[in-house]
Amino acid sequence: MLGVGQRFPAFSLQATVSLEKGKTFRTVTDQDYPDQWKVYFFWPKDFTFVCPTEIAAFGRLSEDFAERDAQVLGGSTDSEFVHLAWRQNHADLKDLPFPMLADIKRELCAALGILDPQEGVAQRATFVVDAHNLIRFVAVNDLSVGRNPQEVLRVLDALQTDELCPCNWHKGEETLQVRV
Amino acid sequence: MTFDELLNSIPDYAKDLKLNLGSAMEQSELTAEQAWGTAVACSMAARNPQLQAAMLAGASGKLSPQGLCGARAAAAVMGMNNVFYRFRHYASNDRYGAMPARLRMQAIRTHGADPADFELWCLAVSAINGCQVCVDAHDHAVREKGLSEETVLAAIRIAATIHGLAAVVGAEAASAAAA
Numbered sequence: 001m002l003g004v005g006q007r008f009p010a011f012s013l014q015a016t017v018s019l020e021k022g023k024t025f026r027t028v029t030d031q032d033y034p035d036q037w038k039v040y041f042f043w044p045k046d047f048t049f050v051c052p053t054e055i056a057a058f059g060r061l062s063e064d065f066a067e068r069d070a071q072v073l074g075g076s077t078d079s080e081f082v083h084l085a086w087r088q089n090h091a092d093l094k095d096l097p098f099p100m101l102a103d104i105k106r107e108l109c110a111a112l113g114i115l116d117p118q119e120g121v122a123q124r125a126t127f128v129v130d131a132h133n134l135i136r137f138v139a140v141n142d143l144s145v146g147r148n149p150q151e152v153l154r155v156l157d158a159l160q161t162d163e164l165c166p167c168n169w170h171k172g173e174e175t176l177q178v179r180v
Numbered sequence: 181m182t183f184d185e186l187l188n189s190i191p192d193y194a195k196d197l198k199l200n201l202g203s204a205m206e207q208s209e210l211t212a213e214q215a216w217g218t219a220v221a222c223s224m225a226a227r228n229p230q231l232q233a234a235m236l237a238g239a240s241g242k243l244s245p246q247g248l249c250g251a252r253a254a255a256a257v258m259g260m261n262n263v264f265y266r267f268r269h270y271a272s273n274d275r276y277g278a279m280p281a282r283l284r285m286q287a288i289r290t291h292g293a294d295p296a297d298f299e300l301w302c303l304a305v306s307a308i309n310g311c312q313v314c315v316d317a318h319d320h321a322v323r324e325k326g327l328s329e330e331t332v333l334a335a336i337r338i339a340a341t342i343h344g345l346a347a348v349v350g351a352e353a354a355s356a357a358a359a
Contacts, residue, residue: 158282160284162285163280163281164289166314166318
């Protein structure tokens with residue numbers, strides 16, 4: 001599985017982005033949100049029980065993520081049509097404010113190393129990626145255990161909280177170098 | 181209240197400050213952007229709304245939009261950092277210095293104004309808020325970024341005068357209200 005400090009893989013995938021006719025699908029790539037952090041979270045299968053609560057919870061927090069210059073992106077190995085059917089079918093997912101990636105060829109999940117060996121679908125993995133597409137946080141839960149999006153927000157906050165002020169310098173230390 | 185109206189409203193007992201502020205805003209050691217950014221940031225640090233309004237009015241057309249954002253960001257972030265880092269300096273327990281601050285300060289990176297100007301405004305605000313560590317650190321930073329000692333002192337003249345005037349403007353408003 002890819003880890004902290006490694007580059008998030010390049011990808012170009014169909015994504016379900018809305019229920020509005022003519023605007024339901026869009027191609028999303030790793031280059032789509034320049035200057036933004038990204039929170040990618042994957043789940044095993046659409047139409048299962050644990051997933052909607054998590055996904056809806058990420059949706060409710062997407063403004064908090066946006067305030068921290070972070071774009072949330074969900075994904076599974078289901079097709080964009082399955083994502084669409086699920087969103088139409090489930091009240092909590094109708095107004096989801098972020099794209100659902102369709103990694104139907106399993107290339108992105110394989111590159112990330114998160115395909116479950118038994119089930120062949122994505123594990124419940126979360127990646128926090130910075131504006132330079134470097135992975136800064138990874139977490140994976142076993143298939144049946146839901147995530148806490150509030151915790152992901154807390155981690156993002158912590159990752160973005162560098163002591164950038166010269167007030168932090170101690171006498172005799174080098175000039176503060178801002179990590180680019 | 182416009183900047184000139186503010187100057188005209190200053191009572192006789194504070195005539196020195198009135199004249200000092202007028203001169204301070206015209207100092208050749210500062211660009212107009214630097215001077216007005218300092219005035220905006222310091223009027224925020226000095227906490228007087230009327231003074232803030234007058235400085236904002238005066239800055240119009242003289243301070244760029246990025247400069248305005250940077251000056252306010254400096255007052256905001258230093259309002260926070262001056263307390264935090266001064267605490268660490270006050271406390272004899274050194275171990276606080278090794279514990280993470282956990283305070284977001286992304287504005288230091290994202291303010292969009294000229295970096296040297298931003299440091300100058302942080303320095304001026306720190307002088308008002310009274311954090312020694314911050315004053316020293318930002319003084320070094322400003323001079324490393326190429327600004328002169330004369331420029332630094334010019335900004336501090338603005339900070340000092342504005343701080344004094346905040347007390348005057350506040351007192352005058354209280355008198356008027358009580359009358």
